[in-house]
Amino acid sequence: MGSTAIPAGTKWWSGGKSPFNVNYGKVMMWYFLMSDAFTFGAFLISYGTIRFSVNHWADPNHVFNSFPFAGHANLPLAFVSLMTFILIFSSVTMVLAVHEGHQMNRKGVEKFMIMTIIGGLAFLGCQAWEWTHLLTGEHVALLTDGTLGVIPTTVKMNPWGADLDHSTMMSALQKTSHEGLVAIASTLHHGAESVHHNLSGLTNQELISQISASGLHATHSGPIAFGGYFFGITGFHGFHVFSGVVINIVMYIKTKLGHFDQRGHYEMIEKAGLYWHFVDLVWVFVFLCFYLV
Amino acid sequence: MSASHIDNPEVTFHPDHSGGTGKIWKIFWVLSVLTIIELALGYFLYAKHGELSYVASLSTKSVIAILTLAKAYYIVSVFMHLGDEIRNFIMTIIVPLVLFVWFIIAFLSDGNSWKNLRNTSAGSRPNQVEQVQKEGAEKK
Numbered sequence: 001m002g003s004t005a006i007p008a009g010t011k012w013w014s015g016g017k018s019p020f021n022v023n024y025g026k027v028m029m030w031y032f033l034m035s036d037a038f039t040f041g042a043f044l045i046s047y048g049t050i051r052f053s054v055n056h057w058a059d060p061n062h063v064f065n066s067f068p069f070a071g072h073a074n075l076p077l078a079f080v081s082l083m084t085f086i087l088i089f090s091s092v093t094m095v096l097a098v099h100e101g102h103q104m105n106r107k108g109v110e111k112f113m114i115m116t117i118i119g120g121l122a123f124l125g126c127q128a129w130e131w132t133h134l135l136t137g138e139h140v141a142l143l144t145d146g147t148l149g150v151i152p153t154t155v156k157m158n159p160w161g162a163d164l165d166h167s168t169m170m171s172a173l174q175k176t177s178h179e180g181l182v183a184i185a186s187t188l189h190h191g192a193e194s195v196h197h198n199l200s201g202l203t204n205q206e207l208i209s210q211i212s213a214s215g216l217h218a219t220h221s222g223p224i225a226f227g228g229y230f231f232g233i234t235g236f237h238g239f240h241v242f243s244g245v246v247i248n249i250v251m252y253i254k255t256k257l258g259h260f261d262q263r264g265h266y267e268m269i270e271k272a273g274l275y276w277h278f279v280d281l282v283w284v285f286v287f288l289c290f291y292l293v
Numbered sequence: 294m295s296a297s298h299i300d301n302p303e304v305t306f307h308p309d310h311s312g313g314t315g316k317i318w319k320i321f322w323v324l325s326v327l328t329i330i331e332l333a334l335g336y337f338l339y340a341k342h343g344e345l346s347y348v349a350s351l352s353t354k355s356v357i358a359i360l361t362l363a364k365a366y367y368i369v370s371v372f373m374h375l376g377d378e379i380r381n382f383i384m385t386i387i388v389p390l391v392l393f394v395w396f397i398i399a400f401l402s403d404g405n406s407w408k409n410l411r412n413t414s415a416g417s418r419p420n421q422v423e424q425v426q427k428e429g430a431e432k433k
Contacts (some may be wrong), residue, residue, distance in 0.1 A: 007305070009304075010305065012379075012381060016302075017302070017303050017304070018301075018303040018304055018305070019381055020378070020379065020381055020382035020385070021304055021305050021306065021378065021379045021381075021382065022304065022378060022382060022396075023301055023303075023304060025308070026407075027382075029404075030375075030386055034386055034389060035330075041309065041393055041396065042396075045393075045396050045397060045400045045401075046400070046402065048383065048397070048400065048401050049400045049401060049403060049404035049407075050404065051404065052401050052404030052405045052407075052408060053404040053405070053407035053408045053411070054408060054411075055408065055411070055412065061338075061339040061342070076336070076339050077332055077335055077336060077339070078316055081328070084328055085325070085328070088321070088324050088325065090327065091372055092318075092321045092372075095317050095371075095372045095373075096314060096317060098374075099310070099314055099317065101311035103310075194316070194372060229311050231359070270374075273372075273373075274373055277340070277368055277369075277372045277373045277375075279366055279370065280368060280372075281368050283359055284364050284365055284368070285361065287356065287361075288331075288358060288361045292331060292332075292334075292354075293333040293335075293338075293354045293357060293358070293359050
């Protein structure tokens with residue numbers, strides 16, 4: 001809390017002063033953020049409603065268990081923790097930029113704005129990797145036509161259903177085409193090209209016995225709404241991060257050009273900061289709803 | 294006086310921003326620790342997957358949700374400086390958000406009821422239509 005004492009008996013509503021004691025621009029930024037909070041809230045509650053309405057939902061610890069350059073190691077929560085800490089740290093550098101602005105220290109504002117921009121870009125890079133990993137993933141799942149197939153996570157399909165029992169898997173394998181069996185068998189070798197060529201020469205029964213001997217992990221196809229909600233909500237958040245980075249770059253340039261020194265205050269940095277912190281705030285909830293529970 | 298001033302007669306007083314950055318770093322550590330606790334609980338849910346009772350897993354998830362709300366409070370109050378504003382203004386932001394309490398209760402219970410209907414014969418739409426038609430025919 002600010003230590004400045006409010007004059008006793010101040011009549012806030014008698015005219016001539018802002019009843020909220022803030023400038024127009026800042027009030028409007030807060031109200032914009034409040035409306036944006038309702039938008040994100042509606043998205044997340046809609047996601048929750050659909051998730052509550054089905055018997056099986058994707059387990060985040062299976063969906064998000066990869067880390068760049070870690071190969072096929074099972075690392076649940078690891079990558080998203082990195083993303084979370086990147087965003088928390090960039091929030092700290094943003095609030096430090098606002099602090100330097102209060103002290104009218106241009107060099108300080110420039111330094112912390114650059115750090116905040118780098119943090120935002122790092123987060124976007126992480127998200128790009130995560131999306132690419134899901135969209136190009138190869139997981140064996142039971143398709144609607146009763147065969148097994150190798151599918152990624154997209155808005156149309158995903159392999160994050162319940163585990164398939166052995167007998168269902170065997171009967172689905174019998175119905176699967178030769179190309180399908182080759183594709184499944186090559187995932188056992190992580191898709192090496194030379195292996196793929198050799199597999200094409202095998203008969204269906206040879207491929208099936210190879211697949212069943214491997215202890216392949218196959219699943220039912222996942223809840224159809226998962227991809228739409230995941231890519232929709234993290235995409236909408238990612239777009240906020242992107243626009244936040246653009247706003248921060250504009251603010252950095254204006255600081256560098258001395259616009260705020262001429263104006264006598266750094267309130268624009270505060271307003272950009274409000275937006276940036278809001279992006280972090282939304283992530284806190286996205287992190288909760290998609291990754292933790 | 295080096296601190297910035299917005300030359301606007303409508304703003305009655307300016308919150309004191311002359312303090313150091315100690316509070317900012319303190320909140321950074323608070324947020325980090327809360328996140329680490331959340332991650333530990335999330336990992337606990339993963340490690341004990343299928344072993345926990347419904348109540349145990351639901352209460353762990355509730356604790357994670359409460360920690361998330363605590364993080365949200367610190368971000369809004371300290372990083373966004375809402376705590377430094379006057380009460381009138383804080384209320385215009387916070388009071389509308391109370392609607393979320395009802396939204397969450399209403400929609401999640403709706404989703405849950407949808408699931409229950411799905412899992413009983415009442416949820417199967419053709420049957421329901423047939424039953425209504427049969428009842429209608431009997432009345433006639």
